[in-house]
Amino acid sequence: MHILGEIKKRGKMVDEAIERLLPIVQPEELYQASRYLVDAGGKRLRPAMLILAAEAVGGDVQKVLPAAVSIELIHNFTLIHDDIMDQDELRRGSPTVHVKWGLPAAILAGDTLYAKAFEIIAHVDAPSKIVARCLDVLSQTCADICEGQWMDMELEKRSSVSEDEYMEMVQKKTGILFAASAMIGSLLGGATDETADALWQAEKTIGVGFQIRDDVLGLISSEERLGKTRGSDLMEGKKTLIMIHALKKGVKLDALGRDASAEEIDATVQQLRDAGSIDYAMEQAFALVEQGKSKLDVLPDSRTKELLIELADYMVTRTY
């Protein structure tokens, strides 16, 4: 798919900017721990979206790069802390930060990325009014992500969860950071408030589609492709849209626990398939992406607008 090359091109620019904006300084080990997950890979979808949103309104890619780095660091900060909370041991094909560096280092590595993300975006080359606005959007986004992660952990403990509750949780946990990426990129690119708001809405919705696809891939893709433990949602009793549908269909879904075997996971995934829950979730993801894409109409026609549409499609069709 053509869009992959376009994401990679921008991802490479982001990687170079990370090297420049988050160098390994003293105390070295703290910055090594902070960079460890960042350097382990990742698709750089959020910074690529930020850059595309800037380009789509005629912005200068070089000028928005620090903001793109900032978004990627926030994403990595949430992953490091979430992996501690969810006791996940594998991420991007490597041991998670707390497994590799220990709990105190992992907490602090996350906190450092958070601080650096704000420091870096505070230095972006834009009028003060826009910089202050971006900082405001980013801080509200971070508070929303915390709320989303909290809800995610709460829903785990409950036997019954509604689709609305799932949607609210996922909007906060995942959708909002895509929304912020598009909004910040467009604001820095010179967009009107109306356009920036429309992009925020569009990518929040598309981001939920992305998360549903992520939930599906976490069940059906191979561990090697995923880079993380397959079926961990089943182990933890996460209430994804798939599980909510299956529970409604009468499938019994107790948390399998951390030591579930591949066979147990396969058997449960087969039950989910049989109940039509995986197909159902993907239908919802596709519908959300269509809904989100329609809001991109606010943008003038351009090659970049097409890329944003292709990116949205990729987010729910990707295989890893």
Place this chain on the structure above:
Amino acid sequence: MHILGEIKKRGKMVDEAIERLLPIVQPEELYQASRYLVDAGGKRLRPAMLILAAEAVGGDVQKVLPAAVSIELIHNFTLIHDDIMDQDELRRGSPTVHVKWGLPAAILAGDTLYAKAFEIIAHVDAPSKIVARCLDVLSQTCADICEGQWMDMELEKRSSVSEDEYMEMVQKKTGILFAASAMIGSLLGGATDETADALWQAEKTIGVGFQIRDDVLGLISSEERLGKTRGSDLMEGKKTLIMIHALKKGVKLDALGRDASAEEIDATVQQLRDAGSIDYAMEQAFALVEQGKSKLDVLPDSRTKELLIELADYMVTRTY
């Protein structure tokens, strides 16, 4: 001491502003966990300093209150995460957040305060240029605090630490947040860059004095007055100025471990007294405060300037 009343007066305004700016909203338990330590007390020294710095340059107290709240939330965020890392179980006379709410909740409560601190200061009523500057100062401060906490944990593991290393660690871990309080308060109050920088320098130095006093109190004060475990630095093998002096004097100071008895702690404190280490540390603290206070000369003479001087003295003479 008169200054205590002045701190309390401003602390009360900060508490009211916290109620308004960080209400318990959904998900309720997350915000309860986030507010738990904030509401457990604390002297509100940092926000009081921020307010005094604003007043000293003719600023409006009401207008800087959100920034004062923001500083207090950052302080509480660092305490929550530090208590996890240091495995401390008592703070402000109550169980620490991770003991009371569990590890995932404590990580997330800290992250939420972190996000809210930035969100609240982003909404402060000031010109965008000043707001962006304050956010920049705050983010750099947070990165420094992370570096300081990392160094603190690293020095624990070492058998020999220099005074310079201690000073650098404590400047970052503690001094810098007092410095940022004074700088942000004065910038929002309308200070010139020169004045704001001088206040930053002054309070960074005074803040180190504060930490040395804190180290001393952690050994000699009662657990009831401290609100935290007495002698925990001795249990963890922390390298405070007291310990560095004692080690130089040949006192044997292996970490006593988490289950050290009151008698073991008393005996070690007596050794530190006998070696003159506690007196030595306090002499350094007094000298730092004198050095810091001299930098307050940049301020015009006023009752508020006198209060800032009294506050500095209080910071190294307080008994809890």
